[in-house]
Structures are given as structure tokens and as C-alpha cells.
Amino acid sequence: MSFGGHVNDMINRVKQNAALKNARRNKFKGGNDYAKTKNIKTAYSFPKFSKDELEIFKLKVQNEVKKEKIKQLKILVFVTVLVIVFLLFIFY
Incomplete structure (x- = not known):
């Protein structure tokens, strides 16, 4: 029985994935630049309320969100009515 190279390909992919995993290990173990930067001031200071x-x-x-939801509901109802009228016009 011949595997046609499928098993060899699988073994190579496992090796490549293991190499990638080792390469990414430093990123999560504190080897990145962001682990040491604690006192950096951001470009934007948030307002105090x-x-x-x-x-x-x-x-x-909340009022703006409510108005936006009402606007979307009106548009949805209008489009639904428009589609129903269009379908009634076509089939009758």
C-alpha cells in the first residue's frame, strides 16, 4: 500500500507548526516590547465627568440611540410595505 506522499506531507506540516509555536512563544512570555511600557501617555486624554x-x-x-432605532424601524416598515405592494402589483 502506498500513501502517495500524504503521510510525509502531514509530518512536514507538524514540524512546521511546531517551529512556528516555538517562534511565537517569546511574544507571550514577555519578550515583546509592550511588556515593558507602562508609563506611556496616550495621545488622547479622556475627559473627566x-x-x-x-x-x-x-x-x-440613550436618546440618540432611541431615535436611531425608531428611524431604522420606520425605514424597515416602509421597505416592507413597498415590497408587499410591489409583489401584489406583480401577481395580481
Whole structure:
């Protein structure tokens, strides 16, 4: 019985995957540059909100999301009605 090189190919792939695994090991064991950078200031500083401002901001965002959902629902209903009217026009 001949395997036609399939087994040899499988063995080579296992060896290649093992080599890749060893090469990536340093990345997760602290050999990367980001493991040593703790005190880097980002380019953007996040604003500080008081509790009142935070509540106002949350309500504003919630209202915007609610308006967007209503807008999407209106569009969905309009398109659905349009498709139904179109199908009725075609088949009757």
C-alpha cells in the first residue's frame, strides 16, 4: 500500500507548526516590547465627568440611540410595505 506522499506531507506540516509555536512563544512570555511600557501617555486624554455630567451624557446617548432605532424601524416598515405592494402589483 502506498500513501502517495500524504503521510510525509502531514509530518512536514507538524514540524512546521511546531517551529512556528516555538517562534511565537517569546511574544507571550514577555519578550515583546509592550511588556515593558507602562508609563506611556496616550495621545488622547479622556475627559473627566462629574456624576451629574455623566448622567446627562448617558441620557443624551440613550436618546440618540432611541431615535436611531425608531428611524431604522420606520425605514424597515416602509421597505416592507413597498415590497408587499410591489409583489401584489406583480401577481395580481
